[in-house]
Amino acid sequence: MTSKSVGAGSVETKLRAVGRRMFYRCTRLVCRMIAVVAFGLRTEGRHHLNFEGGGMLLSTHQSLLDPVLVGIVSNRRLNYLARKTLFKNSAFAFLIRVLDAIEIDRERGGLAGLREMLNRLQRGELVLMFPEGTRTSDGQVAQIKPGFIPVARRSQVPIIPIAIVGAYDCLPKGEKLPTRKPIAVVVGEPIGAETYMSMTDAVLIEELSQRLRKLHEQGRALVLASV
Numbered sequence: 001m002t003s004k005s006v007g008a009g010s011v012e013t014k015l016r017a018v019g020r021r022m023f024y025r026c027t028r029l030v031c032r033m034i035a036v037v038a039f040g041l042r043t044e045g046r047h048h049l050n051f052e053g054g055g056m057l058l059s060t061h062q063s064l065l066d067p068v069l070v071g072i073v074s075n076r077r078l079n080y081l082a083r084k085t086l087f088k089n090s091a092f093a094f095l096i097r098v099l100d101a102i103e104i105d106r107e108r109g110g111l112a113g114l115r116e117m118l119n120r121l122q123r124g125e126l127v128l129m130f131p132e133g134t135r136t137s138d139g140q141v142a143q144i145k146p147g148f149i150p151v152a153r154r155s156q157v158p159i160i161p162i163a164i165v166g167a168y169d170c171l172p173k174g175e176k177l178p179t180r181k182p183i184a185v186v187v188g189e190p191i192g193a194e195t196y197m198s199m200t201d202a203v204l205i206e207e208l209s210q211r212l213r214k215l216h217e218q219g220r221a222l223v224l225a226s227v
Helices: 003-038 068-072 088-099 112-120 146-155 201-225
Strands: 042-044 056-059 079-085 103-106 127-128 159-165 184-187
Touching: 003 068, 042 201, 056 068, 056 146, 068 079, 068 127, 068 159, 068 184, 079 112, 103 112, 112 127, 112 146, 146 201, 159 201, 184 201
Parallel strands: 042 184, 056 127, 056 159, 079 103, 079 127
Antiparallel strands: 159 184
């Protein structure tokens, strides 16, 4: 391969990267406007996301709207985890690939996806995870699972707790279309690596659970105030 072809390939790669960033920003802007108009989106604690370097965003999981809701709250680009089955629909697969989703194959343990997530964290990017593992069945904070801990300990990036309130009422399990009800997203103070590295797994899970419950109550107050 000639140096000219290598240079052309490099330019093409950079243009694709720029195109993806622009698409992400435009999509985020449109979704922000829709969320504010349709759901009266209220937020608190967004300043906790204003830092440089990698970070794990650990959010409560209320509905299929959640990845979008967290994404529009953050001014930084997020990396999303997507289970392998979501790539079966070609149109949706194209969309989430453009948004750089990390594919997780649960049937094979998801190791490849976890390695990619670790790589992105170490590159200084933000990754969104839902530590409850699945959507809530009653709108409350469910039991936290330990799947995030190995990645956190290896990457040693800040953990940022986030609570979503109201999305469960807008789009509960089994429903295909959302209804217009208020939604709040509350971002908590990061838990630094210097803090959680000294904790046992059980203590870290309890600490995260308590913070998420507290943020959930703050979000509930925001939702009730907007009714």
